[in-house]
Amino acid sequence: MNVPGVEELIEALIAREGGYVNHPADRGGPTRWGITQAVARAHGYGGAMAALPREEAETIYRRLYWVRPRFHQVARRAPRIAAELFDTGANMGPGVAATFLQRALTALNRNGKDYPDLVPDGRVGPVTLGALDAFLDVRGASAGETVLLRALEALQGERYLRLAEKRPANEAFLYGWLANRVGEFS
Secondary structure (H helix, E strand, O other): OOOOOHHHHHHHHHHHHOOEEOOOOOOOOOEEOOEEHHHHHHOOOOOOHHHOOHHHHHHHHHHHHHHOOOHHHHHOOOHHHHHHHHHHHHHHOHHHHHHHHHHHHHHOOOOOOOOOOOOOOOOOOHHHHHHHHHHHHHHOHHHHHHHHHHHHHHHHHHHHHHHHHHOHHHHHHHHHHHHHOOOOOO
């Protein structure tokens, strides 16, 4: 599989998210290009959401969902994992995506035999990257990446189901989440 770089990931995400949306069941409120009003405001954009420039959305995705959570460092080791983290992070928050990675790596460390358990703090740092390196060394880059990707997708899918069960209004989004987000990079 040819894994896209961040520019291609951003392009695909924007294409999937579409233009301006203000769905009544979406707690995020008005969005454009998948960027919520709260995120746009925190990034310094003060205009109408329907007019958010595409270039601004691209900058926000690159800065807040790729570089800041250090998914670009994951990409150097496991590009498909980084692509999954980027997509999950853009939809659920980068801290959730990083926590999924930490939980999966801990569950796959064979009771600490391969590397120590991680504290799921939602931040990719040297310890998480070291665990990822160790996992890929022990399990093999290709096979290890595939299995870790499946674990991340399982966590993502379970969270989507839980969100729909907890808040019935989210059922409006469940089919699309499962169809367009889970399994995209496997």
